Amino acid sequence: MPLCPGTPTPAHSTVTETHVITTTDLTKVYRSRGREVTALDGVDLHVREGEVYGVIGQSGAGKSSLIRCVNLLERPTSGTVTVAGQDLTALAGRGPRAGKELRQARSRIGMVFQHFNLLSSRTVQDNVELPLEILGKSGTERSRKALELLDLVGLADKAKAYPAQLSGGQKQRVGIARALAGDPKVLLSDEATSALDPETTRSILALLRDLNRQLGLTVLLITHEMDVVKSVCDSAALMENGRIVEAGTVSELLATPGSELAAALFPLDGEASGEDRTVVDVTFQGESATQPVISQLARTYNIDISILGAAIDTVGGLQVGRMRIELPGRYEDNVVPIGFLREKGLQVDVPGREAVLAKEGAK
Amino acid sequence: MTWSEMQPLLEQACWDTLYMVGWSTLIAVVGGLPLGILLVLTDRGGLLQNLVANKVIGQIVNIARSLPFIILMVALMTFTRWITGTTIGREAAIVPLAIGAIPFFARLVETAVREVDHGLVEAVQAMGGNTWTVVRKVLVPESLPSLISSTTTTIVALIGYSAMAGTVGAGGLGDIAIRYGYQRFETQLMWITVAILAVVISVIQFAGDYAARSLHRRGAHSGPAPKLRLLKAAS
Ligand SMILES: Nc1ncnc2c1ncn2[C@@H]1O[C@H](COP(=O)(O)OP(=O)(O)OP(=O)(O)O)[C@@H](O)[C@H]1O
Ligand SMILES: [Mg+2]
Numbered sequence: 001m002p003l004c005p006g007t008p009t010p011a012h013s014t015v016t017e018t019h020v021i022t023t024t025d026l027t028k029v030y031r032s033r034g035r036e037v038t039a040l041d042g043v044d045l046h047v048r049e050g051e052v053y054g055v056i057g058q059s060g061a062g063k064s065s066l067i068r069c070v071n072l073l074e075r076p077t078s079g080t081v082t083v084a085g086q087d088l089t090a091l092a093g094r095g096p097r098a099g100k101e102l103r104q105a106r107s108r109i110g111m112v113f114q115h116f117n118l119l120s121s122r123t124v125q126d127n128v129e130l131p132l133e134i135l136g137k138s139g140t141e142r143s144r145k146a147l148e149l150l151d152l153v154g155l156a157d158k159a160k161a162y163p164a165q166l167s168g169g170q171k172q173r174v175g176i177a178r179a180l181a182g183d184p185k186v187l188l189s190d191e192a193t194s195a196l197d198p199e200t201t202r203s204i205l206a207l208l209r210d211l212n213r214q215l216g217l218t219v220l221l222i223t224h225e226m227d228v229v230k231s232v233c234d235s236a237a238l239m240e241n242g243r244i245v246e247a248g249t250v251s252e253l254l255a256t257p258g259s260e261l262a263a264a265l266f267p268l269d270g271e272a273s274g275e276d277r278t279v280v281d282v283t284f285q286g287e288s289a290t291q292p293v294i295s296q297l298a299r300t301y302n303i304d305i306s307i308l309g310a311a312i313d314t315v316g317g318l319q320v321g322r323m324r325i326e327l328p329g330r331y332e333d334n335v336v337p338i339g340f341l342r343e344k345g346l347q348v349d350v351p352g353r354e355a356v357l358a359k360e361g362a363k
Numbered sequence: 364m365t366w367s368e369m370q371p372l373l374e375q376a377c378w379d380t381l382y383m384v385g386w387s388t389l390i391a392v393v394g395g396l397p398l399g400i401l402l403v404l405t406d407r408g409g410l411l412q413n414l415v416a417n418k419v420i421g422q423i424v425n426i427a428r429s430l431p432f433i434i435l436m437v438a439l440m441t442f443t444r445w446i447t448g449t450t451i452g453r454e455a456a457i458v459p460l461a462i463g464a465i466p467f468f469a470r471l472v473e474t475a476v477r478e479v480d481h482g483l484v485e486a487v488q489a490m491g492g493n494t495w496t497v498v499r500k501v502l503v504p505e506s507l508p509s510l511i512s513s514t515t516t517t518i519v520a521l522i523g524y525s526a527m528a529g530t531v532g533a534g535g536l537g538d539i540a541i542r543y544g545y546q547r548f549e550t551q552l553m554w555i556t557v558a559i560l561a562v563v564i565s566v567i568q569f570a571g572d573y574a575a576r577s578l579h580r581r582g583a584h585s586g587p588a589p590k591l592r593l594l595k596a597a598s
Contacts (some may be wrong), residue, residue, distance in 0.1 A: 068520055095413065098488065107491030117486035121504040121578075130500060131490040182490070 013227025014050035014216045015234055019082075021047035021070060021220055026079035028065050028242075039065035040076070041242035047235070049185075052212050052219040056261070057239030063222040066239070067190050070220065071109045072102060083109060083110040084185050092183060107135055109181030115172040118163040124174050125150065125159040131181040149177040153207060169200035180215075187211070189221040193228060201225075205232045219305065226264050226315040230313075236261055254283055254320055255347055268324040277326050278334045279308065283347040284321040293344050294325065301337050303328055364543075369552055371515035372539060377559065379453055379534035384459045384521045391464035391517055393460045396510075398424070398465065399472025400498060410484070424466040432524045435459050436531065460524055468517045475509030476502050508579040517570025519564055536560050 027062050028040035039062040049052040056065050068074040070081055075096070080089045083105065091102045098106070117129050128146040150156050153173040163171055172192060179187055189208070193201040209232045211217050224227065229236045238246035238261045246253065246261050254262045262283075272279045282293075298305050310323040327334045331350060334359070341348045366555065389445040390543020404410050405417040430438070443458040444450050483501045492500065503510070536556050544553020 073485055073489060097494070103491040103493060105491075106489055108488070111486070111489040113482060113486065115480075115482055117480070117482040119483060119501065119505060121507060130487070133500070134487070134490050134492045134496055177488075187491075340588070 014213060016049045018048040018049040019046045020084055020218045021045065021053075021067075022080075022082040023069070024080050024082075026066070026069060026081065027077045028062070028069060028074060029077045037155065040079075040244050043079070043239075043242070043244055044188075045237065045244065045247075047218060047220055049218055050212070050216050051234040052209065052232050054233035054236040055222050055239055055244075056142060056224060056226065056229055056236060057218070058224065061239040062242040063239055064190055065242075067188050067220065067222050070188055071106050071111060071127065072098070078129075089340060107131065107182045108184050108186075110182065110184035110187040112172065112175045112179050112187065112192045114190045114194050116163070116168075116195075117177045118171055118174055118178075120163055122162075123159065124155065124161050124163065124166070127174055128178045128181055131178060135182060146177075149180055150174075151179070152211075153177045160164065167200075168196050169204060172196065172204050173207065176204075176211070180211070180217075185218060187217055187219045189219060191222055191224070194223070194225075201228070202231070208232060229261075231267050236265075250319065251285060251320075254285060257347065257349055266311070266313060266320065266322050268309045268311070268322055270324045270326075272326060273306070276330055277328060278331050279351055280325050280327060280334075280338060280341070281349040281351060282323045282325060282341060283349070284323075285319075285347075293346060294323070296344075297337055300340065303337065364549055364552055369555065372543075372552075373555065373559070376536045376539045379538075380536045380563075381524065382453055382537060383456050383525045383528060383533060384518060387460035387464055387521055387525075388518050389513070390457070390461035391468045391521070392514060393401075394461070394465040394540040395468030395517075396503075398469035400476055402469065402473040402500060403476045403502075404494070405500075410497060417529055424469055427466040428462070428470065430463075432459070432463050433527055435463050436527070451532040453528075453533045455531055455564070456525070456528035460521055460528065463524060464517055464521055467520060468513060471513035471516060472510060474507075475513055476572060478509065479505045493550055508575040511571055511575040511578065515575075516546070516567055518571075522560065522564060522567075536563075546585055549567055 011061060019084055023043055023045040026040050026043040026045070027038070030037045030039055041062075043062075045066070055063050055066060065074060068086075069076045070083065072081065072092055075092065076089060080087055082088065086105055088102065088105055091099065091105060093099050093102070105109055118124075119130070123132070125143065125146045129142040129151055130146060132142040147156065147159060150159055153176055155170060155173050155177070158166065158170065158174075163174065166174065175192070176187075187208075192208075193204050193303075196204060205228060208219055208221070212219050212232075218233075221228070221233070233250065235247070235249045236253060237244045239245070246256070248256070250265070253259050254266070257261060266283075268281055270279070293303060294307075297303070306326045308324040310321070312319065312321045314320070327337060336346055338350070401411075402417065402420055402424070405413040405420070407414065407417075411418075427435075435442045436456075439462060440450050443455050446458055447454045449455050479502055483505060484497050487497050487501050523537075525533075525535050526541065527536025529537060529541055534558060539558075540553050540556040543549040544556065
């Protein structure tokens with residue numbers, strides 16, 4: 001069945017509680033000519049079966065190192081990597097070369113790349129057949145499977161074309177078809193959309209989302225774009241300097257006070273209009289979104305509330321509303337109304353307040 | 364010398380050249396291709412990284428390449444006799460020609476294979492391919508246009524070297540040009556030989572370039588290039 005890019009799929013989730021990718025205390029230190037770079041510094045990652053998990057971070061944070069350690073393209077310096085119940089670090093052996101067992105395990109993990117990495121000497125179909133050749137499948141089986149996959153990614157008519165004749169988005173579709181040839185449970189994607197324009201990025205992300213939903217494929221993707229996380233991820237982790245500093249499902253993150261990821265996923269603008277005013281960010285999820293809390297607040301405490309900014313959005317398939325409001329008076333005067341909002345089950349953040357608290361704590 | 368005298372001489376010489384260059388090219392490709400690939404694989408960061416082996420192979424290749432062909436021929440006399448049972452004639456000339464061409468071709472192969480995008484190698488590794496798969500499915504097919512150009516260069520160089528093979532009585536076009544043209548002042552025969560050599564080399568170069576280009580055309584580098592060229596021509 002061909003998947004049409006961009007058409008919304010029923011938002012039924014395939015996520016289970018089983019962890020399909022787990023890394024424990026993963027470290028990676030690059031040593032080259034006496035210099036040492038710690039790219040991964042004790043990373044614990046837990047990706048549940050059937051979810052799309054995004055790892056985001058700035059350049060040099062160690063994202064690529066992490067994803068390359070997952071299929072052991074890069075040898076971790078220490079720590080373990082388990083994929084689908086198999087401890088890959090134990091399979092790897094001691095030498096630098098991948099033994100037979102590790103290679104077999106890799107053939108069950110799909111990978112797509114930023115620069116597609118298609119062989120220019122082969123047609124699109126032959127590129128998709130390559131993993132099947134490695135698996136020793138027969139010619140008829142290979143071409144049947146390859147054509148089926150090309151159909152799945154919407155490129156059935158390009159089977160005989162060469163990669164040079166395709167657009168970037170089409171190349172990445174071929175890359176995805178190729179990654180699926182070995183019927184993987186897990187798909188790794190290192191900046192798969194970074195070389196594409198926004199429109200194409202959306203269609204590739206929609207394809208990944210559809211594959212995730214329809215095949216129950218677990219996707220671990222690396223990106224430096226918040227929009228990618230926002231549009232497809234069930235869970236996300238933020239990396240800084242080789243460490244995961246925040247991680248969780250999108251709703252967990254949104255419910256975490258002061259979460260950098262949540263703020264970036266759902267940015268709100270608006271400055272306080274004066275010294276003696278307090279700005280409060282309110283996040284609604286699910287049930288609480290339907291209650292008329294703000295008008296209740298105004299009535300109960302007889303205060304004027306100005307709304308500085310508000311947005312409703314879908315993050316990882318979840319309806320979320322966020323609002324930045326301004327209350328008269330300083331923070332100290334508003335402890336009671338803020339308590340009221342928290343009581344109503346809303347998440348309340350007071351921007352700038354964490355910094356003040358931290359300063360007071362330091363004193 | 365009349366044409367009827369020259370004709371059989373030239374015919375024989377053409378066959379001798381073809382025979383020597385053909386066999387030595389074949390041996391050079393069979394020997395130089397794996398050697399060149401090994402030079403890449405054993406280098407730092409290569410799939411079979413082994414710096415000692417890399418240095419050793421590299422040194423042998425360098426030494427063999429720096430020897431003038433005539434010296435190589437003399438130095439290899441014993442080896443040639445051991446292989447072919449003689450040190451004169453066409454067969455005897457093939458041995459030094461091939462041995463001189465192996466390192467020459469190996470260096471060209473090394474350069475061509477190094478050009479292959481490392482991302483492709485990683486893609487195959489991520490699919491579960493081993494080093495041999497990488498060589499067969501990526502390194503060789505992806506560098507094929509360059510490898511064909513390298514073979515053309517090697518053939519042309521071998522035609523040049525084969526002229527000296529006359530010194531061991533191997534015959535060939537170069538030998539005729541030297542013996543008749545230079546030593547016996549048969550200027551006409553010499554010019555004909557030179558003309559034949561020029562035509563042969565041009566044809567080989569053309570065929571090689573054509574083959575390399577038609578393979579390359581479908582490759583990644585040629586994507587938008589023709590359009591750009593048209594645009595430039597129009598402006
Ligand atoms: N092969 C290598 N040898 C030495 N240092 C490396 C190597 N690969 C990565 N590093 C270093 O490790 C750190 C993390 O790199 P990594 O590629 O994982 O970052 P990243 O988060 O993927 O960045 P980007 O968004 O730019 O791709 C960087 O400081 C980088 O310079
Ligand atoms: Mg990276």
